[in-house]
Amino acid sequence: MHYESKVREPLILGDKSYTDITNDVARPIETKAPRLWWIAFSIALTMMLWGFGCIAYTIGTGIGVWGLNKTVGWAWDITNFVWWVGIGHAGTLISAVLLLFRQKWRMAINRSAEAMTIFSVIQAGLFPLIHMGRLWLAYWVFPFPNQYGSLWVNFNSPLLWDVFAISTYLTVSTVFWYTGLIPDFAMIRDRAINPLQKHIYRILSFGWGGKAKAWQRFEEVSLVLAGLATPLVLSVHTIVSMDFATSVIPGWHTTIFPPYFVAGAIFSGFAMVQTLLLIVRKIFKMEDYITIQHIEMMNIVIMVTGSIVGVAYITELFIAWYSGVEYEQYAFLNRATGPYWWAYWSMMTCNVFSPQFMWIKRLRTNLIFTFLISIVVNIGMWFERFVIIVTSLHRDYLPSSWAMFSPTFVDIGIFLGTIGFFFVLFLLYARTFPVIAQAELKTILKSSGDSQKQHHDPNGTH
C-alpha cells in the first residue's frame, strides 16, 4: 500500500472508483460529439483546406508568391517553424521530465500534451519542406548514395542537424505516445459494443492484455524512453537555435541562444497545453481529473519560464552594449526603436510582463484569466521569433540593401492553415483517443483520490 500525506491536495476529485475513471475516459469516444466540437472542427477544417490551397499555390508557382525579398530571405516560414517546434516541447517535458521527477500531477495531462507535441511538430516540419520550393526533392536532405558521384549532405551544417533532430524528435515522441496508448486502447476495445469499433481498437491495441510481465516491461520502457526524451527535447531546440547562433548575422550570433530558446519553447508549449486543456476539460467534462491544481502548476511553470525568457532578453541587450560591436549594438537598438518597434514591444509585453500576474494566487487559479494569458503568451512567442528573424535581417550591413518585409496572403494563408491543421488533428484525437492516460491514473487513485484520501485514518492504516 502507498499512502500520501494529507497535506497534499487530491489529484482526482469526487468519489471515483476504477470503473468511474474508465467510464469518464471512454465517454468522449462512445458518445456523439457535442455541437461545440462540430463548430470548432468545421472552422479548423476550413482553415486547413485554405492553407493547403496556399501551399499548392506556393509549390506550383514558386517561393516568389511569399513576401520575401533579397534582404529578408527568411520570414514567416521560419518564424512559424520555430514557433511550432517550440510549442511541441511542453508535451515531452510533461511526459518525460515530470516522469523522471516523479510528479504525479502529470498523469492527467500527459496524453494530451504529447498529442499536442506530435501535431505541432508535424506543422513545424511543413515549413522547411515547402520552403524548399521543389518538395519532390525533399529526400535530398538525407545522406544516400546518389548519381552525382560522392555528393553527400553536409554534417557540419546546423540545418542538417535540424533534419536529424526534428526527425528523431517526431518519431521518438510518436512511439513514446503510442506505447502509453496501448493499454488504454485495450480498455476501449474490451468495452466496445459496436463490432466495427471493437475491430478498430483491437488493431490499435496490439492485443494488449495487461499481463504481469508485460506491465513490468512497460514501466521500464516508459522510464527509459523518458530518460532518452529528456535530453532529446533539450537538444532539439538547442539545435534549432543553432540555425541562427552559428551564423554571423548581428542579433543571431549569440551564445545565449540555446538555453534562451529552450526556456522560450517550454514557456510557449505550456501556454498551448493550457489553452487546449481548458477547452478539453470544459467540452468533455474532465474537471475532476484536470483540476484547478493542475492549471495552477502549469501557470507556475509559465511564470518561471517567462521570467527566464525576460532575463534572456535583458541579457541580450546588455551583451550587445558590452560587446562594443557597433553592428550588434545597432541590431538591438533597431529592434526596440526601429520600424519594427511594435513587434518588439508586443513581444516584451506578452512574454515578460503578462506572466508576472501569475505571482498572484487568485489570478493563477482563475480559469478565464489563465485562458487569456495562455493566448497572449502564444502571440508573444510568435512575435519573439518574428523579431529575432525579421528585424535582424531587414537592415543589412549596407543601407542600400535595407528593406521591409510584408507578408502576402499566401504567407498568412499557410500560417492559418497550419493552425487549422493542428486543431483538426487535435479535435479528431480528442474524439477517438483516450485523452487521459487512464491506466496510469488508476495507479494513483488510492493515494491521491479525493474520497480515498479522506478514508485513511491519521495512523496511516485502513
Place this chain on the structure above:
Amino acid sequence: MAHTDSSPLIRAIYTDDDVVLSAVKTLREKGMKIKEVYSPFPIHGLDKALGLKETRIAMAAFIYGLFGLTVAITLTAYTMNFDWPQNIGGKPSMTWGMNMPAFVPILFELTVFFAAHLMVWTFMIINGLYPGAKEQNPDPRTTDDHFMIEVHAVKGAVDVLKASGAKEISEA
C-alpha cells in the same frame, strides 16, 4: 511461473489491487503455481511477489544506443572525412577526430533514435504485441477494474483462492 505445466487452469477474479498482491503472496506460500496475473494497471511490487526476474530491456536499449552511436560515427567519418572531404566554413576535415565537434548533434540524435526505436520494437516483439493481435486477456473486465489470477489446478485450489479474496472462480 511454470509455463511448461499443462494441467488445467483455474481463473480467479479479484476487485482490488491490494487484495491481488496479498493473494499472490498467500498462493505462493501455499505452493500453488501462478500462471499469469492480468491487471488494468501496473501493480507495484507484483513482479517481486510473483518472483519475476528483472527485465533486461533497459540494457538492450543501452546496447542499441551504442549501435546508433557507431552508425553515426561511421556515417559522418565516411561521408565527411573519407569519401569527399571539403573545406566547409574552415572546419578541419582531415581527420574525423578534428571534425568531431561539428558532429556531436548527429552523434547524439542517432544514438537516441536507435535506442528508442529498437527498444520499442523489442518490447512489442517479446510481449507478442502487433496490430490486430488477438487480445491476451481472457476476461474483458481486466482492463477496467477487475484483476485475474490464473493458477494451475491442484486439489483444494478453489478454497485457497476463495480465502484469498477471489470474487469469482472459474475453470478454463
